[in-house]
Amino acid sequence: MAVKIEFAESAICDLEDIRSYYTEQQVPQVGExxxxxxxxxxxxxxxxxxxxxxxxxxxxxxxxxxxHAPFRIIYLLNETSIQIIRVWRSERLMQLP
Structure with a gap:
């Protein structure tokens, strides 16, 4: 049985930061x-x-x-759902919101 996947605000912000970074590097398609x-x-x-x-x-x-190199997808596993907490660069020290 499939579980529901939810995104925490922090994970959404991380994905937006990825998009912004690659846009600033003038390679927006890489970010997308x-x-x-x-x-x-x-x-x-x-x-x-x-x-x-x-x-x-x-x-x-x-x-x-x-x-998902170079990123770590951090998630909280519950019985009926998964919450994506962070999408974090592997070389950075992990911080939870």
Missing amino acids: NFILDIISHIETLADNPEIGRQVPEFAVSSIRELI
Whole structure:
């Protein structure tokens, strides 16, 4: 059974920041492609919510991540839903909102 996927405000802001960064670098299509690919990757969670690994920085099994290089997609896994929390550059120190 597929679970519902929701986006936290922080994740939406992260995606907007990705778009802005690549637009400022004068390669807006790269940003758009990243966003589309990231969203497609996120959609795989609906049928496979546990495919992401536990986030190493946190000792909480319900906080998980998918790697979509160079980004980490951080999500909170509940019984009936997934909340996308952050879409974060891999080299940055992880911060939850």
